Every structure is written in structure tokens, then in C-alpha cells.
Amino acid sequence: MDQQAIQSIVEEVVSRLSVMKPTKRSIPMAVSxxxxxxxxxxxxxxxxxxxxxxxxxxxxxxxxxxxxxxxxxxxxxxxxxxxxxxxxxxxxxxxxxxxxxxxxxxxxxxxxxxxxxxxxxxxxxxxxxxxxxxxxxxxxxQAHIHMTPEDASLFGVDNSEYVKIEVNGERPITLGKVLIRVSPRYKLEMHVDTDEANAGSISRGSVGKLIKYEGTL
Structure with a gap:
């Protein structure tokens, strides 16, 4: 295969990857x-x-x-x-x-x-x-996640939906019934109170993995 053909393939792969969106991303967390x-x-x-x-x-x-x-x-x-x-x-x-x-x-x-x-x-x-x-x-x-409409689309969730958040830190914990709150005024971040934070050794800089419920609550 000549160099021009290889370059063409590389450019095609890069082009496809550039428009792909990840299906999972971590959620930054903060203690309220x-x-x-x-x-x-x-x-x-x-x-x-x-x-x-x-x-x-x-x-x-x-x-x-x-x-x-x-x-x-x-x-x-x-x-x-x-x-x-x-x-x-x-x-x-x-x-x-x-x-x-x-x-x-x-x-x-x-x-x-x-x-x-x-x-x-x-x-x-x-x-x-x-x-x-x-x-x-x-x-x-209620434990909740602030996100923009773009974030909601990326995670495949809707405003007022409940999800689970898995935190794999020193004290792994899964928080259930976490409320999604969507607004263009928001910045992506999950808020937990001090009791929830202590239970999972959560602090600023911790991240969680969003897990959708199967079916409805």
C-alpha cells in the first residue's frame, strides 16, 4: 500500500473519531x-x-x-x-x-x-x-446532578430522571435515586450532602460513574 493510500485511511479514521461522542463520562462531585x-x-x-x-x-x-x-x-x-x-x-x-x-x-x-x-x-x-x-x-x-442540555444528551438522560452514581474511591459506594437537573445555566456537577460524602469518603475532586435504571422508578 502506497503512502498516499495510508494517509487517506488515517484521515478517514480521524474524521470519524472526531464526530463520535463517548457514551460514558465521569461526573465531577462536590460536597454541599x-x-x-x-x-x-x-x-x-x-x-x-x-x-x-x-x-x-x-x-x-x-x-x-x-x-x-x-x-x-x-x-x-x-x-x-x-x-x-x-x-x-x-x-x-x-x-x-x-x-x-x-x-x-x-x-x-x-x-x-x-x-x-x-x-x-x-x-x-x-x-x-x-x-x-x-x-x-x-x-x-436530594442528591442531584446539575447538567446542561448538551450533557443530558451525551449521557442519554432527561430532566427529573433518577439515576445511580457509582463512586470507586477508598470506600466504594453506589448512590441511588440521584436526581437529574437540566438547564443551560448549569455546569456539570453532582452535589451530595456531608452524610453521603462521609459514607463514601467523597470530597471535591471525586468523580462518579452514571448508571441508568432499567425501567422506571
Whole structure:
């Protein structure tokens, strides 16, 4: 076979590979410690009229940041201090804790998708300028994966679908019923709480393998 024919074959192979998409990719993971999202009115009730959050650090999701400000959350059995506020301000106030945190507070927050706080657990919030009792708003956040529509197409999943994530680290673990959340505003990343992270020795930089359920849940 002459050199020109070989070159032609090589170019054809490279061309085909360039348009092929991998069927499996790893999911970068992050640990989401206890935190809260505040509405502007609740922020002002806790920190003073006209108060605006100040940025400590950007988060991985575009437009989101960890604020310098923190509050104390109080339950019937105990309290948790220096609970970080994430910005910017939202339409509703939501506090996210782990199962272990809820035991210390003496409350039973439901496992929910972020944003679904209807009939969730009550919580008292304490800031430097005041305190608030919220009759609902405390949840344990469902483990979830943020991804763009392009990511969803690559993995073959849909928004609101549940998948399993296999983590092969020091303490191998498979996390079930992980929620897919799709938006062009997102960056590919899975969020777990501290209990889930401790169970699987998961830390920033850990990755998981996405496994689709057979059939429907």
C-alpha cells in the first residue's frame, strides 16, 4: 500500500473519531455542607433594612456565590451556628441540612428537591439584627446532578430522571435515586450532602460513574 493510500485511511479514521461522542463520562462531585438561601425580605429582617449580601467566593454553578454572611439556625433540641448564606437572594427562604444536623436540631426535615419546601420542617433563623420563625423551609436536599442540555444528551438522560452514581474511591459506594437537573445555566456537577460524602469518603475532586435504571422508578 502506497503512502498516499495510508494517509487517506488515517484521515478517514480521524474524521470519524472526531464526530463520535463517548457514551460514558465521569461526573465531577462536590460536597454541599449545611447552608441557607434567603429571600430579600428575610435577609433584611435578619441583617437590617436594605442589606445586600457580600461575596466571599464564587461557587461552581454560574452566578452563585458563598456570602461572607452566616446565621444561626435553631430547633427544639439545639442549634447550628455559622450556617453559610448562599447568594444571590432568592424568591423563597430555604435551609438545607444533613440528616445528622437534623438530629442535633431535633427536627425531621423531609428529603426534597431544592425549591420544594411546601409542608417541610419549621425552623428559627437568627441574624445580627433580628430573628425569624419560618413555619416551613428546612429540608434535606436530594442528591442531584446539575447538567446542561448538551450533557443530558451525551449521557442519554432527561430532566427529573433518577439515576445511580457509582463512586470507586477508598470506600466504594453506589448512590441511588440521584436526581437529574437540566438547564443551560448549569455546569456539570453532582452535589451530595456531608452524610453521603462521609459514607463514601467523597470530597471535591471525586468523580462518579452514571448508571441508568432499567425501567422506571
Amino acid at each position: 455542607a449545611r447552608h441557607c438561601h434567603l429571600s430579600q425580605s428575610d435577609l433584611e429582617a435578619l441583617f437590617g433594612e436594605g442589606y445586600e449580601l457580600t461575596k466571599k467566593a464564587d461557587l461552581s454553578q454560574p452566578g452563585q456565590f458563598a456570602a461572607n454572611e452566616s446565621i444561626t439556625i435553631v430547633g427544639p433540641r439545639g442549634s447550628l451556628e455559622k450556617v453559610r448564606i448562599l447568594g444571590p437572594a432568592r424568591n423563597i427562604t430555604q435551609v438545607e441540612v444533613s440528616q445528622t444536623d437534623s438530629v442535633k436540631l431535633g427536627l425531621k426535615p423531609p428529603l426534597r428537591e431544592s425549591g420544594d419546601i411546601k409542608e417541610s420542617a419549621p425552623i428559627t433563623l437568627v441574624g445580627p439584627k433580628g430573628s425569624l420563625y419560618k413555619k416551613e423551609g428546612l429540608i434535606i436536599a
